[in-house]
Amino acid sequence: MPTVTMTVNGMERSGNVEGRTLLVEFLREHLGLTGTHVGCDTSQCGACVVHVNGTSVKSCTSLAAQADGAEVTTIEGLANGSDLHPMQEAFREHHGLQCGFCTPGMVMSAVDLANQNSDPSEHEVREWLEGNLCRCTGYHNIVKAVQAGAKAMGGGS
Amino acid sequence: MNDFTYHAPTSLDEALAALRGGGDGAKLIAGGHSLLPVMKLNLASPTDLVSLAGVPGLGDIADGGDSVTVGAMCRHAQVAGSAVVQARIPALAAMADGIGDAQVRNAGTIGGSVAHNDPAADYPAACVALGATIVTDRREIHSDDFFQGMFATALADDEVVTAVRFPVPARAAYAKFANPASKYAVAGVMVADGPAGVRVAVTGASGDGVFRVAEMEAALGASFSGEAVAGVAVSSDGMLSDTAAGADYRAHLVTVMAKRAVEACG
Numbered sequence A: 001m002p003t004v005t006m007t008v009n010g011m012e013r014s015g016n017v018e019g020r021t022l023l024v025e026f027l028r029e030h031l032g033l034t035g036t037h038v039g040c041d042t043s044q045c046g047a048c049v050v051h052v053n054g055t056s057v058k059s060c061t062s063l064a065a066q067a068d069g070a071e072v073t074t075i076e077g078l079a080n081g082s083d084l085h086p087m088q089e090a091f092r093e094h095h096g097l098q099c100g101f102c103t104p105g106m107v108m109s110a111v112d113l114a115n116q117n118s119d120p121s122e123h124e125v126r127e128w129l130e131g132n133l134c135r136c137t138g139y140h141n142i143v144k145a146v147q148a149g150a151k152a153m154g155g156g157s
Numbered sequence B: 001m002n003d004f005t006y007h008a009p010t011s012l013d014e015a016l017a018a019l020r021g022g023g024d025g026a027k028l029i030a031g032g033h034s035l036l037p038v039m040k041l042n043l044a045s046p047t048d049l050v051s052l053a054g055v056p057g058l059g060d061i062a063d064g065g066d067s068v069t070v071g072a073m074c075r076h077a078q079v080a081g082s083a084v085v086q087a088r089i090p091a092l093a094a095m096a097d098g099i100g101d102a103q104v105r106n107a108g109t110i111g112g113s114v115a116h117n118d119p120a121a122d123y124p125a126a127c128v129a130l131g132a133t134i135v136t137d138r139r140e141i142h143s144d145d146f147f148q149g150m151f152a153t154a155l156a157d158d159e160v161v162t163a164v165r166f167p168v169p170a171r172a173a174y175a176k177f178a179n180p181a182s183k184y185a186v187a188g189v190m191v192a193d194g195p196a197g198v199r200v201a202v203t204g205a206s207g208d209g210v211f212r213v214a215e216m217e218a219a220l221g222a223s224f225s226g227e228a229v230a231g232v233a234v235s236s237d238g239m240l241s242d243t244a245a246g247a248d249y250r251a252h253l254v255t256v257m258a259k260r261a262v263e264a265c266g
């Protein structure tokens, strides 16, 4: 079985995988990082969004082998000890979650947007979250949280 | 998904060798955003996947004066955000920005999109309307000859798309009626007024994939206005019919999208 090695949340991690092992399977089942969720497995819901080399991608539609050598950040890699990342803090403050299933993907997607645009309009946030589905909140508070989180990040993660 | 051997070549020659070595069951993988969903459904079960990610020289966008060349591995987000594409062919940048969602645009590539030739994909319409040339490891193929019906192209099994070259048009615009869930085109029309005259290419609508509408092109050649195409009806024969839209509705949408695209050309 081939070996993949990648930097996950700042730490080098290796594992033996099959060719067909998805990045999300590697993260959840090999590394035990179950913060990244699988909602659909058909590339539609965005619950599985992580960052690969700084941009947000759907880890259910990427192979672990495609991320060999890459820098990967998951929801577990955002907080600094017990201090939440500003985007996480904004989701808490603005009630941007209910059941929380979609939240890891929402936050990872939102951080990617905020890295490019520190003051996104409501419209820009809604367009950006096209690929993130939430069955609970009705999106309203998510949009508020993303705008506030982007401001709090001030153009950097 | 069935298992396969993954190859990560670091040159085009190595990629070609891996494709040939894998025989009938070997396939290229670019962004994987068409291929992996198909493989999860076991609609394709390659024995070998050959990644283009490590092959140098496939990720650049170059301004060639009267044309813009986009490397096969350019992601949709890269094309949408490219200063060169925005300045020279803004309709192409806008089209790329309307593909799927942000994460699809971070992964999917132009090479994968044209090689897959999904009947609802956006790039085929842009290529045909702009009169693009598909550049491969061994030859150049004009869009008119490249796209050969649903999921079919002129590519040989072991052929690699390396770039797509777009002539710069005087004006062009794309209008799409998107599936609300996936953003794939239910009907998408690219209109371009370029070196080869006015060309109108439609995606999403027909079971045969991208097609041109000669009657609209003639009407626009005589008078370039939304009114000129508004009266040109397209037959619903051969149009796709699914949960998103029936054949009649799709045919109707083609005319509406064509009018919007012409009006967006300014």
Ligand SMILES: Cc1cc2nc3c(=O)[nH]c(=O)nc-3n(C[C@H](O)[C@H](O)[C@H](O)COP(=O)(O)OP(=O)(O)OC[C@H]3O[C@@H](n4cnc5c(N)ncnc54)[C@H](O)[C@@H]3O)c2cc1C
Pocket: A043, A044, B027, B028, B029, B030, B031, B032, B033, B034, B035, B036, B037, B052, B072, B073, B098, B099, B100, B101, B104, B107, B108, B109, B110, B111, B112, B113, B114, B115, B116, B118, B120, B121, B122, B123, B155, B159, B160, B161, B162, B182, B183, B184, B185
């Ligand atoms: C949720 C979702 C929504 C989407 N919405 C849209 C949309 O609105 N509009 C749209 O147009 N598309 C859409 N797509 C498709 C997306 O744009 C794909 O990424 C793209 O069509 C294929 O590019 P890829 O790089 O992912 O190719 P892959 O999936 O890696 O490959 C696709 C095929 O092309 C072959 N191939 C790849 N690169 C080359 C090459 N250089 N030379 C020869 N053959 C090659 C592969 O062997 C494979 O057969 C969507 C996809 C998803 C998952």
Ligand code: FES
Pocket: A037, A038, A039, A040, A041, A042, A043, A044, A045, A046, A047, A048, A049, A058, A059, A060, A061
């Ligand atoms: S689990 Fe990846 S998009 Fe839904």
Ligand code: FES
Pocket: A096, A097, A098, A099, A100, A101, A102, A103, A133, A134, A135, A136, A137
């Ligand atoms: S909070 Fe429940 S799915 Fe979004």
